[in-house]
Amino acid sequence: MVLLGAKIVARLLVVHGATYVSKFASKTGGFVIMKNRLKRWWNVAPLWPICFCVLFGKDVAAVDVDRPLALFALLDAFANGGKAKVVYPEILPVIAAMLKAGVGTVVADLSGDENDSGKGKATLDVPNPSRRRALSVNDQTRGASSTMAGYACAHVPNAPAVAQTSGERMVGLTRMLQTIIQFLAQLHSTCPAFRDFCANSTFTQELFGILFPVVCSSDHVSAETELNSRDSALTFDGGDVVIRPLVSSAAPPIVRTITVEDRPPTPTGGRSERLRLGSSFILVTQEPTEYGPSPARLTPGIGSGLHLKVTSLSGSNSLIESLMELAMAVFLDLVFERREFTGFGLNTKIPPGFQEHQIYFETYLLRNTIAHIKSLIAFEMMKLCEPRILTNIARFAGHVTDYIFEGWFLNGAEVLLDFVGFILEYLQRPDVSRMKSVRLCSQSVANLRSVVSRVVLFRLSELDDPKADLKHIVDFLTKMMYWQAVILSPDNTDGEFTRLICYQLYTRLIDPRHSIKIAAADVRALLSFGRGMLFFFFLLIDRSTDAADSIRSEARGNSHAFQPCQEHRSQATIRGIPEAHGTGKGSVLTAIQD
Numbered sequence: 001m002v003l004l005g006a007k008i009v010a011r012l013l014v015v016h017g018a019t020y021v022s023k024f025a026s027k028t029g030g031f032v033i034m035k036n037r038l039k040r041w042w043n044v045a046p047l048w049p050i051c052f053c054v055l056f057g058k059d060v061a062a063v064d065v066d067r068p069l070a071l072f073a074l075l076d077a078f079a080n081g082g083k084a085k086v087v088y089p090e091i092l093p094v095i096a097a098m099l100k101a102g103v104g105t106v107v108a109d110l111s112g113d114e115n116d117s118g119k120g121k122a123t124l125d126v127p128n129p130s131r132r133r134a135l136s137v138n139d140q141t142r143g144a145s146s147t148m149a150g151y152a153c154a155h156v157p158n159a160p161a162v163a164q165t166s167g168e169r170m171v172g173l174t175r176m177l178q179t180i181i182q183f184l185a186q187l188h189s190t191c192p193a194f195r196d197f198c199a200n201s202t203f204t205q206e207l208f209g210i211l212f213p214v215v216c217s218s219d220h221v222s223a224e225t226e227l228n229s230r231d232s233a234l235t236f237d238g239g240d241v242v243i244r245p246l247v248s249s250a251a252p253p254i255v256r257t258i259t260v261e262d263r264p265p266t267p268t269g270g271r272s273e274r275l276r277l278g279s280s281f282i283l284v285t286q287e288p289t290e291y292g293p294s295p296a297r298l299t300p301g302i303g304s305g306l307h308l309k310v311t312s313l314s315g316s317n318s319l320i321e322s323l324m325e326l327a328m329a330v331f332l333d334l335v336f337e338r339r340e341f342t343g344f345g346l347n348t349k350i351p352p353g354f355q356e357h358q359i360y361f362e363t364y365l366l367r368n369t370i371a372h373i374k375s376l377i378a379f380e381m382m383k384l385c386e387p388r389i390l391t392n393i394a395r396f397a398g399h400v401t402d403y404i405f406e407g408w409f410l411n412g413a414e415v416l417l418d419f420v421g422f423i424l425e426y427l428q429r430p431d432v433s434r435m436k437s438v439r440l441c442s443q444s445v446a447n448l449r450s451v452v453s454r455v456v457l458f459r460l461s462e463l464d465d466p467k468a469d470l471k472h473i474v475d476f477l478t479k480m481m482y483w484q485a486v487i488l489s490p491d492n493t494d495g496e497f498t499r500l501i502c503y504q505l506y507t508r509l510i511d512p513r514h515s516i517k518i519a520a521a522d523v524r525a526l527l528s529f530g531r532g533m534l535f536f537f538f539l540l541i542d543r544s545t546d547a548a549d550s551i552r553s554e555a556r557g558n559s560h561a562f563q564p565c566q567e568h569r570s571q572a573t574i575r576g577i578p579e580a581h582g583t584g585k586g587s588v589l590t591a592i593q594d
Helices: 002-016 016-028 031-042 047-056 071-080 089-114 137-154 167-188 194-199 202-215 225-229 318-336 355-379 379-387 389-405 413-426 442-462 471-481 495-509 514-527 533-543 544-558 562-567 572-574 577-581 585-591
Strands: 240-241 252-256 306-308
Touching: 002 016, 002 047, 002 544, 031 047, 031 089, 031 318, 031 413, 047 071, 047 089, 071 167, 089 167, 089 202, 089 318, 137 389, 167 318, 194 318, 202 318, 202 355, 225 318, 225 533, 318 355, 355 389, 355 413, 379 413, 389 413, 389 442, 413 442, 413 471, 413 514, 442 471, 442 495, 471 514, 495 514
Parallel strands: none
Antiparallel strands: 240 252, 252 306
């Protein structure tokens, strides 16, 4: 009955055309009813081609829906030689609801098998054939579901005609869902019209609706629940939010809620006169200073009290990996193929939920997106020499930077630094930087350098916390040394960035922890080009543009200016800092120079 009714509705919609479909959607809510009714029949294989007939405007009478559900059969029926075009997108939520129900059932069953728990498994019960009594409505429904499940397995290639166990049925159903996802991915790669549809419709939003419950182990919530949860942390009376992905065999990610100190505002006073240097000597005083490192830090707009312990899903289910690959294909098309990249619009496409779950899911998406873009660029580096691609990547990096500062991309500063550093390192090569196409995109390259400056300062400020992990601080200072050619490039003309990073390193040099002092002293040596350590605090005290230009010109003229600085003894440097710190900034200069 379900198949016959679906065929009748599909032929009515296609034969009567757009006017009838519009009335069917708006006046009677027909697609909403189909979404709620058909999602429970996702395991019926012929139902999928019937829905695709409506999506692509094919007459269901001209399509053999009883063929085994194979990738080649679906492409032969709907691809139209790479010219497939979506005619009635109103049916897309129906297909997404069926796919969501199927993925949720399969993943829950696999998760139950891994936990060796028989409770709560999403299995398809087989009715006992020896029962002769009349069945109730619910019993009839279960019996029909079981019958349709066997019918579905019979229509999946290489599946047994009659599945004897729940495991065998789930294997057949998983193969069927995998075929559906592969069919959509193949259409996206071969049909330009379908790619445009995916980029300009709610296609990715429907994909996120399928992935969100599995990745975050939390279903969607109502808009009212989401709105009321904004003012309080999601702790469940335990202090931590443990996210257990249904498809991961690794340790569960933990979003920790920590206390953020409320610091009083700094009192504003009269601005002191700038120190104007008339010579290359600095007069210092032995009087103790009353000023210490500023408590000001850069904090994200939201999620400042959250810490993400694990942000990857290792050992994922193949269905989830296929869905993620499909979403990444849409994102890569937006970055590499579109004329202008305008962003992903994740804030409007992620399903409603608790803020902690949304942040985790968005972090998961952005990490995967950066990894896929980086892999594609590494495979063909010359793509960066195309002005359109380079401009779009610069815009993408700017959007991700905003996500980091707003708090939607947890622990994303180092990920973005590795990504942008990888790109700038290639663009700084002499043979590449001289290319006309790269020189025409000088503004995009400057934007990428600005991203590096913002991300480095944000991460340093983020780690400027007494509760910050010692290993994280040392690792990031080491990463700064790795990307020294990018961070300290002579083409980086942002003097304010140099001053701020110098101050951040100064606070690490006076840190009581020895390992941080050593790492900061090593980074300090890289900054000490041309004039030794004098310039390090020279820019910190004086904002003379003449001095900055002089130092920058020395850096441009001598590419080996960093070598003598690397030979400074870090141990000797940090030994003189505690004594000098108590006598003022100027004395710190003298001690470090000695």
